[in-house]
Amino acid sequence: MPDIREQAPYQRYLEGLSRGALVYQHCHECGQAVFYLRPCCSRCGSVELQLRDSLGLGTLYSSSVIFDKERNYNLVLVDLDEGFRMMSTVPGCDAPSIGARVRARVERLEGEESRVVFDLTDGERS
Numbered sequence: 434m435p436d437i438r439e440q441a442p443y444q445r446y447l448e449g450l451s452r453g454a455l456v457y458q459h460c461h462e463c464g465q466a467v468f469y470l471r472p473c474c475s476r477c478g479s480v481e482l483q484l485r486d487s488l489g490l491g492t493l494y495s496s497s498v499i500f501d502k503e504r505n506y507n508l509v510l511v512d513l514d515e516g517f518r519m520m521s522t523v524p525g526c527d528a529p530s531i532g533a534r535v536r537a538r539v540e541r542l543e544g545e546e547s548r549v550v551f552d553l554t555d556g557e558r559s
């Protein structure tokens with residue numbers, strides 16, 4: 434019997450991160466990009482989902498600065514070019530502009546779970 438944990442969507446997401454990839458699902462039935470990973474398509478319910486690596490390029494849909502005692506940071510929503518949206522942050526940038534082009538990177542911090550963060554693409558640096 435297959436190990437159900439290997440098939441769990443979040444597990445497959447983490448496996449992608451472990452090899453430096455942001456993965457998402459493509460629905461064979463309706464063509465929708467699905468993210469976060471799910472057992473079935475969020476639009477049509479199909480289970481015919483193919484795991485794909487994102488190129489990691491996207492555009493900032495929204496950007497908010499969070500004021501924190503220790504340090505301020507930003508929370509962004511990124512529209513990936515493949516057609517899905519995710520929440521993340523742009524480290525080392527005070528307030529990234531909505532519409533800015535960004536590139537995904539897997540950040541590994543000591544003692545913490547890996548996560549996907551975004552950097553401004555070269556064309557966006559001032």
Ligand SMILES: [Zn+2]
Nearest residue numbers: 460463474477
């Ligand atoms: Zn679908």
